Structure formats: structure tokens, C-alpha cells
Amino acid sequence: MSQAIAPDSQLGEALAQIAFEVDNAFDALLPVPDDARARLFEAMRYAAMGGGKRLRPLLVAAVAEMYGVQREAAIRAGIALESIHVYSLIHDDLPCMDDDALRHGKPTVHLAFDEATAVLAGDSLHDFAFEILSDPATSADPFTRIELVRTLALASGAQGMAGGQMMDLVAESTEFDLHTVTRLQQLKTGALLGAAVELGAVLGRVAPEGRAHLRSYARDIGLAFQIADDLIDHEGDAHVAGKAVGKDAEAGKATFVSLMGAERAREQARMLVEQAIGHLAQHGGEADLLRSLARFIVERDR
Amino acid sequence: MSQAIAPDSQLGEALAQIAFEVDNAFDALLPVPDDARARLFEAMRYAAMGGGKRLRPLLVAAVAEMYGVQREAAIRAGIALESIHVYSLIHDDLPCMDDDALRHGKPTVHLAFDEATAVLAGDSLHDFAFEILSDPATSADPFTRIELVRTLALASGAQGMAGGQMMDLVAESTEFDLHTVTRLQQLKTGALLGAAVELGAVLGRVAPEGRAHLRSYARDIGLAFQIADDLIDHEGDAHVAGKAVGKDAEAGKATFVSLMGAERAREQARMLVEQAIGHLAQHGGEADLLRSLARFIVERDR
Numbered sequence: 323m324s325q326a327i328a329p330d331s332q333l334g335e336a337l338a339q340i341a342f343e344v345d346n347a348f349d350a351l352l353p354v355p356d357d358a359r360a361r362l363f364e365a366m367r368y369a370a371m372g373g374g375k376r377l378r379p380l381l382v383a384a385v386a387e388m389y390g391v392q393r394e395a396a397i398r399a400g401i402a403l404e405s406i407h408v409y410s411l412i413h414d415d416l417p418c419m420d421d422d423a424l425r426h427g428k429p430t431v432h433l434a435f436d437e438a439t440a441v442l443a444g445d446s447l448h449d450f451a452f453e454i455l456s457d458p459a460t461s462a463d464p465f466t467r468i469e470l471v472r473t474l475a476l477a478s479g480a481q482g483m484a485g486g487q488m489m490d491l492v493a494e495s496t497e498f499d500l501h502t503v504t505r506l507q508q509l510k511t512g513a514l515l516g517a518a519v520e521l522g523a524v525l526g527r528v529a530p531e532g533r534a535h536l537r538s539y540a541r542d543i544g545l546a547f548q549i550a551d552d553l554i555d556h557e558g559d560a561h562v563a564g565k566a567v568g569k570d571a572e573a574g575k576a577t578f579v580s581l582m583g584a585e586r587a588r589e590q591a592r593m594l595v596e597q598a599i600g601h602l603a604q605h606g607g608e609a610d611l612l613r614s615l616a617r618f619i620v621e622r623d624r
Numbered sequence: 625m626s627q628a629i630a631p632d633s634q635l636g637e638a639l640a641q642i643a644f645e646v647d648n649a650f651d652a653l654l655p656v657p658d659d660a661r662a663r664l665f666e667a668m669r670y671a672a673m674g675g676g677k678r679l680r681p682l683l684v685a686a687v688a689e690m691y692g693v694q695r696e697a698a699i700r701a702g703i704a705l706e707s708i709h710v711y712s713l714i715h716d717d718l719p720c721m722d723d724d725a726l727r728h729g730k731p732t733v734h735l736a737f738d739e740a741t742a743v744l745a746g747d748s749l750h751d752f753a754f755e756i757l758s759d760p761a762t763s764a765d766p767f768t769r770i771e772l773v774r775t776l777a778l779a780s781g782a783q784g785m786a787g788g789q790m791m792d793l794v795a796e797s798t799e800f801d802l803h804t805v806t807r808l809q810q811l812k813t814g815a816l817l818g819a820a821v822e823l824g825a826v827l828g829r830v831a832p833e834g835r836a837h838l839r840s841y842a843r844d845i846g847l848a849f850q851i852a853d854d855l856i857d858h859e860g861d862a863h864v865a866g867k868a869v870g871k872d873a874e875a876g877k878a879t880f881v882s883l884m885g886a887e888r889a890r891e892q893a894r895m896l897v898e899q900a901i902g903h904l905a906q907h908g909g910e911a912d913l914l915r916s917l918a919r920f921i922v923e924r925d926r
Contacts, residue, residue: 358804362782362790413747418718418739437720438793441743442786445715445750449781452754456774464767471773472758479751480664484744488664491740502660 333614340380340400345371347401351454365435365443366450370401370408373426375622377615378403381518382525384611385536389526398460399470399521405451406478407514412444414487420569448478461525469524477517486510490575498576504545507578511551512544535601542598543616549591550620552577556584591620635916642682642702647673649703653756667737667745668752672703672710675728679917680705683820684827686913687838691828700762701772701823707753708780709816714746716789722871750780763827771826779819788812792877800878806847809880813853814846837903844900845918851893852922854879858886893922 348370354363379400386396415422415430416437422430432440454460455470476482486509489498493506519536528536555570556579570577578587598616602609650672656665681702688698717724717732718739724732734742756762757772778784788811791800795808821838830838857872858881872879880889900918904911 358791358794358798358800358808359782359787361794362787366782410747413743416720416743418734419743432720439790441715441718441721442790442793445712445746446782446786448747448750449777449786452773452777453781453783456770456777464770468758468766468770468773471754471770475751475754475758479755480661480668480748481755484748484751485661485664488741488744489660491744492660492663496660498660506660 330614332611333618336380336384336611337375340376340383343397344376344379344401344404347397351401352450361435361439362442362446365431365439366447368434369412369431369443370405370447373428374404374408376400376404377619378407378514378518380615381515381540381612382522384615385519385522386525387522387611388605388608389523389528391522391525395460395525396522398454398457399525400518402451402454402460402470402474403514403518403521405447405454406474406483409444409447409451410478410483410487412440412447416440419491451478466524466527470521473517473520473524477513477520482509482513482517483511486513493575494573500578500581503576503578503581507545507548508541511548512541515544515547516540535604539598539601539612539616542594542601543619546591546594546598546616547619549578549587549594550622552579553584553587553591555579595620632916634913635920638682638686638913639677642678642685645699646678646681646703646706649699653703654752663737663741664744664748667733667741668749670736671714671733671745672707672749675730676706676710678702678706679921680709680816680820682917683817683842683914684824686917687821687824688827689824689913690907690910691825691830693824693827697762697827698824700756700759701827702820704753704756704762704772704776705816705820705823707749707756708776708785711746711749711753712780712785712789714742714749718742721793753780768826768829772823775819775822775826779815779822784811784815784819785813788815795877796875802880802883805878805880805883809847809850810843813850814843817846817849818842837906841900841903841914841918844896844903845921848893848896848900848918849921851880851889851896854881855886855889855893857881897922 348367352363352367352370354360354367379397382400382403383393383396386399411425412431414420415425416432423433424430428434430440431443435443451474452471455474456467458467460470461467478484480488486506489502489506490510493503498506516537519540520533523533523536552570555577578590582590595616599613602612650669654665654669654672656662656669681699684702684705685695685698688701713727714733716722717727718734725735726732730736732742733745737745753776754773757776758769760769762772763769780786782790788808791804791808792812795805800808818839821842822835825835825838854872857879872882880892884892897918901915904914
């Protein structure tokens with residue numbers, strides 16, 4: 323698991339391409355103003371650009387492409403979602419939260435800038451997501467735009483990611499069982515991954531009932547992703563992970579690995595990936611990227 | 625200025641009514657779940673309910689009523705806006721920001737709960753605003769909903785309130801002139817007050833060109849509001865203000881009072897109120913509440 327596995331060439335190209343497009347979009351959409359707000363925009367750009375695998379935007383784009391959506395719209399929805407992910411990392415890294423010094427191999431925002439700027443940069447990226455989604459440039463259709471907004475707001479807030487983060491805080495002082503850890507991770511990590519496939523499907527005007535298999539796919543890769551993360555935290559080294567490792571065990575938090583053991587957790591992740599791929603049975607070659615992505619998630623080096 | 629002035633009876637009733645409706649709406653829309661997220665929702669409710677004059681929801685409702693909007697829609701838009709205001713206060717009160725112990729006369733969220741919960745409660749109220757606005761219960765018309773979302777996202781983020789908060793941080797180490805302090809306050813306080821009248825007008829399906837006078841009204845009362853705040857900070861006592869006072873002077877920050885002197889600042893606030901009321905000349909008695917509200921803003925006890 324701590325060995326870097328080269329993604330297959332279609333996925334490798336797609337990862338490189340999305341990383342390039344996401345950075346370009348943030349660069350174009352977050353110009354630094356020539357006034358006292360400059361430091362805020364610099365912090366937003368520092369956090370948003372040049373780091374991360376961009377798995378969430380890639381998921382948005384992969385699903386959008388299956389349904390013939392224009393690339394620009396998919397990239398815009400992708401960076402909106404990525405903005406939420408990045409804001410949550412900035413706040414999560416704060417001293418009062420996980421107190422992390424390293425993120426994507428560089429100093430966290432509150433260390434590179436300061437804590438107050440980190441709070442505001444997170445808050446501003448949070449709004450930026452909804453600015454982007456509500457902009458007619460994302461979709462000319464107001465119904466599509468409002469569906470995008472609603473999907474992201476529900477995935478991000480107390481019913482989704484933030485609720486999962488709260489459970490994660492409580493986990494430090496409470497012994498969670500496997501059921502509760504699963505629920506925690508379905509919210510903390512799963513909600514945004516689920517939103518990724520939903521955003522792609524909303525852009526593709528897939529009716530809600532036609533999205534069920536994509537949601538199932540996302541739910542399975544979301545859990546597989548978290549199990550893989552726990553295994554990296556359990557086994558990995560900080561250099562490969564690009565962030566501190568071993569922190570969950572240190573904090574006494576129940577994880578998939580502590581509850582199931584590393585061997586069973588690894589098997590479970592592989593099983594979830596096969597199950598995720600099974601949900602795509604109705605699709606042909608157009609879903610190959612989603613299939614590769616599912617495999618990559620448990621085999622990634624970080 | 626530090627004397628409590630009784631609002632006129634129409635305004636007094638409107639303030640009492642909106643405070644009641646806002647608390648009821650938060651209570652109904654933020655039930656505490658029976659799981660490990662309970663503490664998060666308790667913190668959101670603690671911050672959102674039972675405090676503040678609810679001036680922003682009242683502005684939304686007053687404008688909405690001028691254009692015959694259903695009360696329920698106005699209240700929903702009002703609590704969305706108030707959620708943004710409340711989230712910004714939670715984060716602003718954090719030790720790494722203003723480090724305040726008291727808000728609306730009770731301990732701030734990070735003291736009543738803890739810092740991590742305060743960060744997440746702020747983040748969750750931030751999303752809650754967009755959840756509420758994007759919900760069909762706010763308006764059956766997707767175009768109206770997306771306009772509400774876009775108005776709020778732009779007013780809240782780096783282009784608006786959060787940008788103003790960043791300028792406010794910079795103000796601690798830089799000598800701002802009157803022009804820059806005005807710009808700072810137009811963003812920090814003015815953006816959400818401007819959004820309040822915009823939300824009411826969007827619900828009333830007033831075309832953008834028909835909202836210009838309302839925006840002018842909001843801009844003037846926003847500045848008057850901030851000057852009044854500076855005067856309270858300069859002269860007031862913490863008991864009346866419900867929060868710590870004298871902090872700006874202590875931090876060496878330029879304020880309207882430090883730059884203009886208390887007497888000229890007081891005159892300027894009165895002038896702005898008259899100007900704000902002037903922008904409502906095209907309206908008859910239906911704008912009386914907005915007129916009273918403008919006067920109240922410089923005469924309020926806190």
C-alpha cells in the first residue's frame with residue numbers, strides 16, 4: 323500500500339489533465355486584487371492551487387463526460403467542489419482542530435500565513451464554491467444551477483461533511499463501533515465524493531432516479547477511499563502521505579484498521595472497489611475512467 | 625447615543641415580531657439529531673437563537689412586504705442571511721480573530737462549547753444559508769432561488785464581507801485613511817445589509833434596475849450603522865453593547881470616530897440616515913418601516 327502504483331495510462335492522462343485544468347481555473351477565477359484584501363486571495367490561491375490529486379473534480383468531469391456535458395461546465399463544477407474540499411482542509415488543519423503542519427507536502431495555511439487569515443481563506447473558498455455554481459457561466463439553465471448549489475450545500479454542511487467532522491471530534495473521547503465509524507466516514511469523506519458524481523449527473527441532466535447507481539458507486543469508493551487512508555495512516559510514512567501519519571492511533575480514535583485489523587480492512591477495500599465497479603454494469607467503455615478511478619483509490623500511494 | 629431610545633411603535637412591533645419568527649424558524653429547521661452530531665447542532669442553535677436585533681431579517685422582510693411577497697418566503701431568506709451573519713460572528717469571536725468572550729450578552733460559542741466546535745458550527749451555518757435558499761420551499765421558481773443564492777454568495781465571500789474582515793485584520797498593522805476605512809466597512813458590514821434589501825427585492829421579482837434606490841438606501845444605512853457602532857465602541861459600556869467595547873482604539877485601528885472625531889461622526893451618521901430616507905422618495909407609506917429602521921440604526925442602544 324505504501325508503494326507508489328502507476329495509474330493506468332488513461333487514468334494517468336486524465337489525472338494530469340484535470341490537475342492542469344483545475345489549477346488554470348483557480349488561477350483565472352481568483353486574481354489577487356490590488357488592495358488590503360490581497361493577502362486573503364493569496365492564501366486562497368496558496369491552498370487551492372498546486373496540490374492534491376484532484377480526485378473530486380476528476381469524478382465530476384468523468385461523470386459529466388459520460389453524459390456529453392461541455393468540458394468547461396464540468397471544470398467549473400469541479401473547482402466549486404474542490405473549493406469546499408480545500409476549505410475543509412484549511413479549517414481541519416487549524417491548531418484548534420487537527421493542528422497539522424503539513425498538507426500536500428507544504429506548510430499548512432495557518433503556518434504559511436496566520437490563523438486568522440486561514441479562517442477567512444477557508445470561509446472565502448466556501449463562498450467561492452457557491453459563487454461559481456450560481457454563475458450563468460456554469461450553466462445557462464437556472465434549474466441546473468440551483469440543483470448544483472443544493473447538492474453541494476447539503477453535502478458540505480451539518481447533514482454531510484461538517485457533520486462527519488463533528489463526529490470525528492467526538493471520536494477522540496468516545497469509543498465508536500464499526501457501524502458508527504462507517505457512518506462517520508460516509509459523512510466526512512463520502513458526502514463530497516457522492517456530490518462529485520451527483521454534480522456530473524446534474525450537469526448531464528440525468529433524472530434523480532437515473533443517478534442511483536452512480537450514488538452507489540460513489541458510496542462504495544468513498545468507503546474504500548477512507549479504508550485506504552486509514553491503512554496509509556497505519557503503515558505509511560509522512561513523506562509519501564504528504565501529511566502527518568499515525569495521528570488517529572495516537573489520538574485513540576477508532577478507525578477501520580483498529581476495528582477490523584489491517585488485513586481484513588485491505589480485503590474490505592478491495593471488495594468495495596469490485597462492488598463499485600459492479601454498479602457501472604449498465605455502462606460500456608464510457609465508464610472505463612470511473613472503473614480505473616475506483617481501482618486507483620485503493621492502490622494510490624497517498 | 626448610549627441611551628436606549630424606544631423605537632416607534634410600528635418598528636417596535638416589527639422588531640418583536642421578526643425576533644419571534646426568526647427564532648421559531650431556526651428552532652424548526654435545526655432539530656438536534658440523536659447521534660454524535662448533536663453537539664454541532666446545539667452549538668448552531670446556541671449561536672443562532674435568542675440573540676441579536678435581527679435587523680437583517682427585518683430588512684429582508686420589510687422590502688419583501690413592499691412587493692407583496694409571502695411572509696414565509698421572506699422569513700426563510702431572512703434566516704439564510706442571518707445564518708451568514710451569525711457564522712461570521714462565531715468565527716470573528718475566535719481567539720485567533722477578535723478573541724471575544726461575550727456576544728449578545730452571553731459567552732461566545734468557543735467558550736460555551738470549544739474552539740473546534742465553534743469553527744464547525746460557523747461552517748455549518750454557512751452551508752445552512754445556502755441549503756435554505758436553494759430549497760423549493762423558499763420559492764417555487766428556480767430562477768428566483770438561484771438569484772438569492774448568487775446575491776448571498778457574492779455578499780458573503782472575499783468580494784464582500786470576508787474581504788472586509790480581511791481588511792479589518794490588516795487595519796491593525798496599517799494606518800488606513802477615511803477612504804479605506806469607508807471601503808472596509810462597505811464590505812464588512814455593508815455587503816450583508818445590501819444583500820438584505822436585494823434578497824427582499826429578488827423575492828419580489830423587482831428587476832435589477834428597479835433595485836438601485838434600495839441598494840443606495842442600504843449603502844447609506846450600512847455606513848450610518850457602522851459609524852453608530854464606532855460611537856458605541858468609543859463611548860458605550862460593555863453591558864449596553866452586549867460585547868466588549870473600546871477594542872478598536874486599544875488595537876490602534878482607525879475608525880470613523882478616530883478619523884473624524886465623535887462630533888463629526890455623529891453628524892455624518894445623521895446625514896446618511898436622511899440621505900437613505902431620501903432614496904425612498906418614490907415610495908409611499910409602504911416604505912415607512914424602512915424609514916423608521918434607518919432612524920433606529922443610529923439611535924439604537926447597541
